[in-house]
Amino acid sequence: MSFKHFYIFVFCTLFVSPFGMAQQNNVGDIIMPMTGQSNYEAGDQIILKFSAPNSSTPSLYCSNSYGSTLIQPKLDNRVLEYELPDSFTKKIGVINWTLLQNENPISGTISVQPKAEVATMETYLGPTSIEAGAVDYSMLVVIPTDSLDNPVPSNTLVDVKHQFLNSEDSESVFTKNLIAHKNIHSKKESGRMLVSSESLGTSSKEFTVNVSAAIPTGFTISSSRPHQYADGNQITTFSTSTIKDKHNNVVSDGTFVTFFITNSKGNILKTSGTTIDGVASAKIIHPDYADDWSIKAFVDGISESNEISISYKQVIEDFTVSFSERNRNISVGPLQSFMQQLIPDGLQVKLSIYKNNTLIDTLIKTSFNGFVNFNLKPEVYKNGIYTFTIETAGLTKEFKSKKLW
Amino acid sequence: MRTILIASYIMLVALIISGVSAIFSYLNTGADRSSMLHTEIKKVEQYLPKMDWAPLQNEGRPMDDENLKSIENDYLDAWYVRHVAYKSNKIAGIKDYYTESARENLFNIIERNKAENITIESTTLEHHPTLEFFSEDGQLAVITDKNVKEYKRIFKDEKLVLETTETATYKIILLLEDGFWRIRHMVKEHAETISASNQTASVDGLHIKGINYYPQASPWDMFGEKFNKDTISKDFKIIKDAGLNSVRIFVQYDDFGKAAVKPEKLKKLKQTLDAAEENKLKVVLTLFDFYGDYSVLNWTLNQRHAETIVNAVKNHGALLAYDIKNEPNLDFDSRGKKNVIAWLDNMIDLVKSVDSIHPVTVGWSNTQSATLLKDKVDFVSFHYYDDLNALDGAIKTLKTEIPDKPIVLQEFGLSSYRGLWKPFGSTEEDQANYHKKAQEIIANNNLQFMSWTLYDFAEVPKEVVGRLPWRKRVQGYFGFIDQNGETKPAFRYIAKK
Structure with missing residues (x-):
């Protein structure tokens, strides 16, 4: 407890005590509150005092943002002292209490305020990747809290700073609804933007927003x-x-x-x-x-x-086809390229086989050392009259009524 | 001898094998892979306080229904796990709905309460949230929850020390973490204790001369499979022609679908009211029949049930009054008088908040309990099955205690069963004399009444009076009309001519 608060506390107690006693004399058996103070700073010791006419020690019910409990008093020289536990004194918000005496239960509220400091800047930034062009934006949300993890009061100043290329900006926002927030717009250029914030001398970490180029336009x-x-x-x-x-x-x-x-x-x-x-x-x-x-x-x-x-341009002007071994071996080539060199391996040659004007088979082979050989097996292609067409490099040659035997 | 030995040996082996295989198959079952994600968690309605969102005018990103629904679900779950934690002083579930820093605040208080043996039963009945802020990336939201109505019962060493209803306004920061909206900060900004409300409805038009009604073929299951509007309409005509003006019917909590009221049941209920209106009869609607839990954490579910039904019938011309619960004082021993009274008290408030026009009552089973909640109900109802000679005195005593509210004798009657299970029971003549005398007492005391009941029933479900045949049989013979459809002598005295 700082000196100031201690002073306030002592002052209040001294001031209120005789007042409480006077009340007690007038009303006889009823327990009266002695503490007039209803505003405390988080972390302060909070003791509620009541003047007690007799030795009964009723419990005090109290309830804050996170829960409720009962407190037993210390009876000291006809004064009931209820010391609120840390779980209540350290969290901001309203505490409502009721003294559980049988008739006329008295009740009241205490308000706990955050400490006048910022200890942590809990920061959320998102989305972290935005589009260039001054339309898209990222949002920085800051929850400045005191050392006891309480959000600071409304209208606390928060400086939001951001750097991008050559510019460095700082803008002021104020906390509202426990948070401070700021939209950070992209500029026309793409790049990395660094964002931070500061409040009452405490700074946040550095955060990065990636500003990537907007959608592409036409190109050649x-x-x-x-x-x-x-x-x-x-x-x-x-x-x-x-x-x-x-x-x-x-x-x-x-x-x-x-x-x-x-x-x-x-x-x-x-x-x-x-x-x-x-x-x-x-x-x-x-x-x-x-x-x-x-x-x-x-x-x-x-x-x-x-x-x-x-x-x-066409590379093969013409090609030779020779039949041998009872016309069952068909040799295509040499296949020659634009300088009469043998064409590199892999040129596709397609052989279509017709019998009685009906396509009965298509064979595809690729060239090797400038040549392609088709071998027509007697088991597959029975003896008879066939027509062959051979296609390669966009050229077609037809051989009608070839006899296989 | 040998065959027995071999047979027993085979049996033993079969048993061992089936036992071992059962163990194997048990060990082979495991968690479903899909359960690793939260997506497969089935939503069970366990906490449904009234949620009244303010119109969306939040800062930041515009809110959509999907996200709002998921914030609402998780926010209410956060309250639910908190209630459970304070009730049991165990912290299970808290970490799902409070962030790492926020849960410490709860843990500290729970730890203290556990050490001091303090437990708290609580529930919130109303929330009025306003969405203040929703972040651009959809990961952070701030809401102000105004006038959260919270009912609490605080126990020290298992003894109730305080029962209180408070309203408070909270500011809450929620973060989306691991698919849960978790509370990061919660600040109570305003709190006050609310005292009992005594909103009253007019009872000027109340001149009940009525009867408790179940169809003959489906007693205690009026809205089930056998529901037939024509049958009900015919019965209502008999009731009207006998000179009565109202009926008391029962809505069963489970049968109507608990918190999620089934539309088909509501339709049957409305058809019943239509039949009453066509026959110029008024209806006293008894809610929560066969319900007997009252636990604080289920109040929100009960209230949604009542809210739906009251909303469905409140503008119906045949509706006369609501009876919150039939004979709740019979649950005092098993459920605790304080629980039952608090439940009724809050349920009356809820019903009145939905329908401020129609009067509300509670059907107490005796005159001793009838003074309970007398300031809350619009008229007082009690049931009487004791000796008629004492009725007059009981009514006079009750009237001195409740001078300013109408009193309705809501159930009375005599069973005309005389047979195997009760050889010296009353005859039909005795029953006629009973009703004759009862009507005289009613007329002398200017009482309103609803007798039990129109029909004798062949089958009485065990839920009503238990399984014992001497109770079930007797319960079946309270009617003015017997199982063959003939009027019994008592029918002459069904209403004071």
């Missing part, structure tokens, strides 16, 4: 490739320009971009990538036949790019 795309031939082997890479939001902030790393490729047959091919420093790239293998592609990229549901076109 480009392509690069080692050559323009449709060799089914080399890889074309698509890249975006640096994708930004409307305030020129580069979008967060990992923004997902999908490239849609429409070929000349109207089929759609798809490849995708995620951004790093605003740029996303994605790869796709060259087609194996001449084709024209148009490409457009999207950040799904949010933004889109311009459309670009690229075309691939």
